[in-house]
Amino acid sequence: MEASHLLHSGYFNPTLRSWHGSNTLLNINQLIYPVFVTDLVPDESSEEIPNFPEQRRYGVDALVDHLLPLVNKGLKTILVFGVTTSSNKASNGEYASSKDSPVRRCLPILRSKFPSLTIAVDLCLCGYTSHGHCGILKTDGTIDNPASIQRLAEVALSFVQDGAHIIAPSDMMDGRIDAIKKILILNNLASSVAVLSYSSKFASCFYGPFRDAAQSAPSAGNRRAYQLPAASTGLAIRAAERDVIEGADMLMVKPGGPFLDIIKEVKQRFPHHPLAVYQVSGEYAMLWHAARANAFELRAAVIESLIGMRRAGADILITYFTPQLLDWLKEELQY
Ligand SMILES: [Zn+2]
Numbered sequence: 014m015e016a017s018h019l020l021h022s023g024y025f026n027p028t029l030r031s032w033h034g035s036n037t038l039l040n041i042n043q044l045i046y047p048v049f050v051t052d053l054v055p056d057e058s059s060e061e062i063p064n065f066p067e068q069r070r071y072g073v074d075a076l077v078d079h080l081l082p083l084v085n086k087g088l089k090t091i092l093v094f095g096v097t098t099s100s101n102k103a104s105n106g107e108y109a110s111s112k113d114s115p116v117r118r119c120l121p122i123l124r125s126k127f128p129s130l131t132i133a134v135d136l137c138l139c140g141y142t143s144h145g146h147c148g149i150l151k152t153d154g155t156i157d158n159p160a161s162i163q164r165l166a167e168v169a170l171s172f173v174q175d176g177a178h179i180i181a182p183s184d185m186m187d188g189r190i191d192a193i194k195k196i197l198i199l200n201n202l203a204s205s206v207a208v209l210s211y212s213s214k215f216a217s218c219f220y221g222p223f224r225d226a227a228q229s230a231p232s233a234g235n236r237r238a239y240q241l242p243a244a245s246t247g248l249a250i251r252a253a254e255r256d257v258i259e260g261a262d263m264l265m266v267k268p269g270g271p272f273l274d275i276i277k278e279v280k281q282r283f284p285h286h287p288l289a290v291y292q293v294s295g296e297y298a299m300l301w302h303a304a305r306a307n308a309f310e311l312r313a314a315v316i317e318s319l320i321g322m323r324r325a326g327a328d329i330l331i332t333y334f335t336p337q338l339l340d341w342l343k344e345e346l347q348y
Pocket of ligand 1: 137138139140146147183184
């Protein structure tokens with residue numbers, strides 16, 4: 014055998030193994046924990062989410078109680094989703110920026126209770142519109158793009174004024190990054206808030222449990238006219254490029270596991286923008302159920318799935334497994 018054909022010599026013990034791919038390891042700073050805050054009464058209550066094991070919707074006070082031990086374990090960043098009852102939903106998503114909405118109520122409380130926590134807020138209208146679409150509709154049922162991005166920018170401004178550090182628009186309307194940046198500049202807030210764009214967000218069956226969580230399934234039609242077709246690499250790159258030009262601070266690919274090639278290509282094309290990857294609710298449920306069925310051990314499977322995303326180019330990992338990872342990543346990884 015030629016000496017250059019010997020690979021085992023380079024990784025026969027754990028220390029040697031740890032040197033391979035040391036730039037793709039996981040750490041707690043990379044994690045963003047998505048949480049659902051709702052106007053459930055009383056504020057101390059929470060509720061299970063059908064089809065979304067071990068995830069809950071929290072009232073404002075219950076969310077604080079839930080986060081406290083996690084922040085003490087080193088949780089750095091959350092991504093807040095607001096959920097409201099159908100009686101608060103209207104065609105233009107008015108309630109999204111209401112002072113009474115669960116997101117706006119929880120932001121000042123989270124800022125004061127957890128001064129070291131970075132708070133990202135999901136920005137979309139689908140949780141607040143009576144029709145469940147991510148923008149405002151014209152009378153023919155298609156998206157009114159100018160009206161939608163103006164409304165989204167107004168809602169973003171209200172979140173920032175209440176204390177959000179990061180605005181994360183997930184709506185996929187054309188031009189919304191530019192609209193958000195402009196309203197922040199106009200209000201002298203642009204330097205103290207980041208925009209994490211859901212830049213390459215595909216239409217996906219893996220969002221199933223999330224739609225239960227956010228109660229945001231469209232009442233008619235679907236989102237394929239604004240979320241990306243799964244087969245298209247070209248649109249994913251063009252969408253990221255558009256958002257870079259409009260001033261996005263960070264980019265995102267969503268879902269993660271089925272789109273590793275997109276993660277790699279977006280990172281290669283835009284190496285100077287931190288890239289977030291969202292391991293979505295269906296990916297979470299798939300791993301959770303498979304581990305329950307003894308297909309594998311949950312911890313090993315979750316870590317392997319996230320290392321795959323890091324290897325592809327992810328800098329930031331948005332995952333519902335964050336609470337467990339805060340423990341798992343403190344222990345030494347077994348290489
Ligand atoms: Zn939406």
